[in-house]
Amino acid sequence: MNVPRGTVELTGVGKRYGRKHALADVDLTFDHGVTGLLGPNGAGKTTLLRIVATSIAADSGQVRLLGRDPHGSQADVTAVRRELGYLPQELGYPSDMTAFGFVEYVAVLKEWNDRERRVREVRRVLSLVDLTDQATVRVGRLSGGQRRRVGLAQALLGDPRLIVLDEPTAGLDPAQRADLRRTLSTLGHRSTVLLSTHQTEDVAALCERVVVLAGGTVRFDGAATDLVATAVGRVWLADEPGDDALVSWRTGTGRHHVVGGTPPTGADPAEPTLEDAYLLMLGPDAQRLRAPA
Known part of the structure; x- marks a missing residue:
């Protein structure tokens, strides 16, 4: 099955809940392949997925799915939903x-x-x-x-040509998650797959592309390897947690994994992971996800 480019096109998309901007002027285009959405709670991930799944409408901007305006007519939304698979968070x-x-x-x-x-x-x-x-x-x-x-x-x-999954790995054990990765990887060759998750290891293992959302805006959009590259030279293993580290934690070896800040005395450079790069991309917001050791 050939999937046209621009399966999902979002231009200037915004969504508010009262005074809160869940999404603000988001511009994104998704084609076939697997894209992971990362972001802290309240970042706008679920709102974005619900818009793409035609569950809710954007307040502003333009949304085109499979070449159609999903809210242009009942015929358009019906045609989109016939080629849409959606797993909501609940x-x-x-x-x-x-x-x-x-x-x-x-x-x-x-x-x-x-x-x-x-x-x-x-x-x-x-x-x-x-x-x-x-x-x-x-x-x-x-x-x-x-x-x-x-x-x-x-x-x-x-x-379906468009698959939207909100936290698909929640509640799955490692073997089940591995099976899911294999299934979605195959689907990504012919479909557009968007998934939201808090599991950075799933994104690293599965997703060709990563979008990081925070505060309703896009912080990063690109290849997973490019996101990891932003953390090179900013991650260390050290005997101390680091006075000005963004986050750090004690590992099973007894040393501290230090992300951001200045390297503690005697620190050894460490190869960054996708999680490290994600935390650095969030900046101070990352401290809400992982408290310093």
């Missing part, structure tokens, strides 16, 4: 439905009217998220991670 699950029944219910809403094809598709997406053995279990009896995978399965129905 998804309500009727506890009396089975995993299969819930995903099939969503498939019916998406107009999979041929029952034989619909059943095959539901089985396919449940297999993608490793829930074949749990298909007949009621959602209320599944673990939190399993319910999250049910939500992911419904987002993958129909092999």
Whole structure:
């Protein structure tokens, strides 16, 4: 499947909740591939994803999805939603439905009217998220991670051209997260995948592109390797935490991982991680994410 460039185009997009600017003049274009959104709580990530998922409308600016204005007409928004898969941060699950029944219910809403094809598709997406053995279990009896995978399965129905995932790895164990990475990596070859996460290791392992949001504005937009490069020469291992470090913490070796500031006496340069670069990109806001040791 060929996906046109500019699958998602946001120009001057703004959104307010009362006096708070959730997004302010955001300009972003997304094509096929996997893009990770990073940012502290309240940065605007969920608001941006909800706009792209047609769940809410922007207050200002222009939004084009799959070449259409999603709020131009009912026909436009319907056409976009037919090619959209969305996993919100919170998804309500009727506890009396089975995993299969819930995903099939969503498939019916998406107009999979041929029952034989619909059943095959539901089985396919449940297999993608490793829930074949749990298909007949009621959602209320599944673990939190399993319910999250049910939500992911419904987002993958129909092999959508645009996939929007808000915290898809929440509640998943390391093996499940690795499986999810493999699935999304494959999807990124033919679809536009946007995902929000607090797990920088997931972004480092999966995403070709990273967008850092803070205070409703874009702090960084580029390749993950380019973000890491911004932290070169600004990270050390030391015996002391560092008097003016942005953040530091004691590692399992007994030494301190020091990010930002001036190198403590006797410090050794350390190869930066994506998390280090992300914390430095946030600046003082990073102290709310990780307290100094």
